[in-house]
Amino acid sequence: MEKGDYGYIEKYKKRLLISIIVLGLIIILGVFFSVAVFDTRKNLFILLPILTSLPFAKQLVSYILCANFKPLSKEEYELVNHKISYGGSDDIVYDISLSRYEGILFFPAVIVRNGRIIFLYTDKFKKKYPDMDSIKKEIEKSFANQKKPYVILVTGSVKEFIKKANTLKEPGEEFISRDKKMRNTLFELGV
Numbered sequence: 001m002e003k004g005d006y007g008y009i010e011k012y013k014k015r016l017l018i019s020i021i022v023l024g025l026i027i028i029l030g031v032f033f034s035v036a037v038f039d040t041r042k043n044l045f046i047l048l049p050i051l052t053s054l055p056f057a058k059q060l061v062s063y064i065l066c067a068n069f070k071p072l073s074k075e076e077y078e079l080v081n082h083k084i085s086y087g088g089s090d091d092i093v094y095d096i097s098l099s100r101y102e103g104i105l106f107f108p109a110v111i112v113r114n115g116r117i118i119f120l121y122t123d124k125f126k127k128k129y130p131d132m133d134s135i136k137k138e139i140e141k142s143f144a145n146q147k148k149p150y151v152i153l154v155t156g157s158v159k160e161f162i163k164k165a166n167t168l169k170e171p172g173e174e175f176i177s178r179d180k181k182m183r184n185t186l187f188e189l190g191v
Contacts, residue, residue, distance in 0.1 A: 003095075003187040004093035004094060004096070004183065005095075006072070006077050007095070008094065008095040009066065009095035009106075010071060010095075012095075012191060016059055016062055019059045020056065023059060026048065026052045027052050027053055028049075030046065030049035033045065034049070062191065066106070070106075070108065071094065072094065072109060072120075072158070077094070079162070080109055080158065080165075083166075084162055084165045085166055090180075091111055091179070092110075092111050093112070093186065094109050096109075096119075098138075098139065098186075099191070100142065105121075105138060108122055110186060111161075111168070112179050112183050112186065113165075113168045113179060114168055114170070115151060116151045116153065116168060117151070117153070118153045118154075118161060119139060119152070119153070119155070120158065120161040121135055121154055132154050136152055142189055146182075146185075150182060
């Protein structure tokens with residue numbers, strides 16, 4: 001499963017969880033084995049748990065950051081795919097996150113088409129992002145270095161997302177390659 005496919009974030013969280021469990025077991029068993037066999041932690045075998053602790057911490061932080069990401073339900077996914085006239089095309093990508101210095105924003109669905117990007121934001125508003133305008137400004141910061149900026153739209157419901165998506169026209173020749181580059185940029189900005 002690749003970035004942009006429906007279900008990517010759930011698979012990513014499962015991989016992280018498995019990695020955390022394996023690395024945690026290596027740390028625990030390494031320390032236990034070192035103390036049980038050598039009756040001290042002052043030996044070379046203890047290096048294995050010590051060296052494993054940094055990747056363990058990195059995986060744990062990644063899991064904590066994306067643990068509350070909520071993808072579209074199966075019904076919502078089917079609705080998006082069937083109600084949007086170009087559903088099933090590469091223009092619609094799922095489970096997109098944007099990493100920023102301030103934190104990570106998660107979008108269950110995003111459309112990149114004909115010089116426009118429509119983000120579906122279904123999370124609750126927080127102190128940092130009290131409304132759609134603040135989220136839109138944060139997204140625009142992520143794409144500030146683009147030579148030809150895209151029009152960014154943010155929706156708060158699946159129905160509104162579908163309605164705005166159906167207003168987008170077929171991409172012209174000049175946008176086909178630009179849209180593909182923008183999708184790749186989206187994939188690079190998050191987990």
